[in-house]
Amino acid sequence: MTAPILEIDDLHVHFPVTGGGLLGTGRKTLHAVNGLSLHLNKGECLSLVGESGCGKSTTALAVMGLQEPTSGSIRFRGQPFSGPEAPGRMDRARAAQIVFQDPYASLNPRQTVWASLAAPLRLHGVTAKSEVEDRIATMLKSVGLSAEQGRRFPHEFSGGQRQRIGIARALILGPEIVVLDEPVSALDVSIRAQIINLLLDLQDQFGLSYLMISHDLSVVEHMSDRVAVMFFGEIVETGPWQSIFTNPIHPYCRRLIATIPDPDVILGRSRKPTDGEQPDPPAGWRFADTGLESPDLTKKPDPSELVEVEPDHFVRLARI
Template identity: 60%
Template sequence: MSAAPDPAGAPILKVEDLHVRFPVSGGLLGRKRTLHAVSGVDLSVQPGQCLSLVGESGCGKSTTALAIMGLQPPSSGAITVEGRPVYGPGAPDRRARARLAQIVFQDPFSTLNPRETVGRALSQPLMLHGVRSRAERAERVATALRQVGLLPEHAARYPHEFSGGQRQRIGIARALILGPRLIVLDEPVSALDVSIRAQIINLLMDLQQNLGLSYLMISHDLGVVEHVSDRVAVMFAGQIVEEGGWREVFTAPAHPYTRRLIETIPNPARLTGGASEILPPAPEPPSGSIFWPPVDRRPDISQPPEPSALVSIGEDHRARVRPV
C-alpha cells in the first residue's frame, strides 16, 4: 500500500451523488421501467492512493467505472478528475480525458487487436496525441514495456504470442503510455491464473510507488483488495453501504453485507483445524436507525432507493443507515 496521502489535499478523483439509470422494457405488455444501476454514489481518491470498490457481480461497480471514464453518461451527479469535470460545461474532450485517466480491463486479450503488433497498439495513442516522431514513439513504447517487465523487442510480436499475464502487462503499458495520474483497474487479475496474480499485483504496487499513480480498483476478490488498498468502499444494489480505511473495514465491518463478504475470504485455519479468526461483534447503528439496505433480500432496483445516509461508525469509517 502507498504512503498515506494528505487528507487535506485536493482529491484526484471526486464523484458526487452519481446516478445511472437505464430504461428497460419487459412483461407481456412491454411496459417501460427504469433500472437504477447506480444510486447516489459518492467517492474520492487522493493523489497516490488506492481506493477499492468491492461488491458482488451486478452491484454497479463497473457501471460506476465506465461513468468515471466518460464511457457511460450519468443520469445525474458530478465527476471531476484533477479538478476538471468529466461531463457538462468545461469538460475536456475525449483526447484530453485520455491524458487524465486510463482504464485496465479484466480481459486483456479482448481489448487488443489480434492483427496489430504490440508496438502499433501502444504507439497509436501517441500518434493521436500529436507525437509525430517515429523515433520518439518507439522510445516511449520501449520505456512502457520495460516499466511493466517486458522487453522492447516484444513490440514486434502479436497478442496471441503472449501468455495471459503478459497480455495484462501490455494492457497496463497501454494505460501508462500517455502518462495519466489516475488508473481505473476493472478486475485486473480475476482472469489470470492464481500463480500470476501476485506478480501483476506486485507490478501495480511498484508502478504506483515509482510513478505516483492513483488507483480506483474494481474487484470482488477481497484477498487482493486487502493487500493493495488504502481505502475500501463496499457497494450493494447500486449504493455504497460502507466505506473507510481498509483496516477499519476489514477488522470491524459494520454493515451486514460487508460482514458477509469478508466471511467468504478463504481462511486456511478452517482447513487445517487451527484457530480461525472471528470477526468482532458488529457495532450498533446510531439510535433510531438501522443498517440499510437489508441483505436478506435484494432491493428492487427498478424502484428508486429509499432515503438513507452514510453516517460515522468510527474514525475514518462510515456505513449506510436509514432512520426508523
C-alpha cells in the same frame, strides 16, 4: 489537507427497461447506481467491491466517460469530468485510462504490440519516430518486457505478458488515474502475484492513483488503501482497508468479508471478527439495505445516508 484528485458526488446512473405491460409497453427504470459519492486521493488505491451486478463496472464506465450519468457530478482536480462541461476524449484520455479484465480481448490481434502502443502516442501528437520508439521501449521495460518483444503479436504472449502489455498501453500517455477492472481475475493464480506487485511498483514509480473494481477480496486487501463496499447501486460501507477487513459493521459487509477463506478458521485456531455478535448501529439509526435478497432495482431506494461511525469509517444507515 490536499484536495482529492477525483471526486464523485451523488452519482446516479439509470437505464430504461421494458416492463410486462401489453405488447411490452410498460416502462420502468433500472437504478444501476444510486447517489454514489466517493473521492480518490493522489497516489492511493481505492477499491470498489461487491458482488456481480452491484454497479461497480457502471461506476467505472461513468468515470471513463463511456457511460453518461443520469445525474450527479464527477470532477478531476476540481474541474468537471462529466456533463456538458466535461473535457473532450483526448483530454480525458491523458487524465484517466483503464486496464481491462481480459488482456487478450482488449488487444488488437492484427497489430503488433509496438503498433498498439504507438497509435495513442501519434493520436496525441507524438509523431517523431525516435521519440515514439524511446517511449515505447521505456514503457515496455517498465512492465517487465523488452523492446524486441514489441514486434510480436498478442497471440505470441502468455496471459500474464498480455496483461503487462495492457498495462503499458494504459500508461503510455502518462495518465494520473488508472481504473483497474478486475486486473488479475483472468490470470492463473501463479501469475497474479507478479501482476499485483507490478501494479504496486508502477504506482510508486509514476505516482498513480488507482480506482480498482474487484470482487476478489484477497487482492483488494493486498493492494488497497481504502475500500468502498457496494450493494445494488449504493455504497453501504467505506473506510480504510484495515477497518473494513477487521471491523466490518454493515450486515452485508460482514457477510462479504466472511466469504474470505481463512486457514486458521479451517484449522480451528481462531475466529474471524465476523463470527462475533453483530454491532448495533448508533442510537436513532438502523442499518439500510439489510435484506439478503436482491432488492427491486426498478424501485427508488429508501432514504438513507453514510454516517461516520469511527474516524474515516462510514456505514449506510437510515433514520428510525
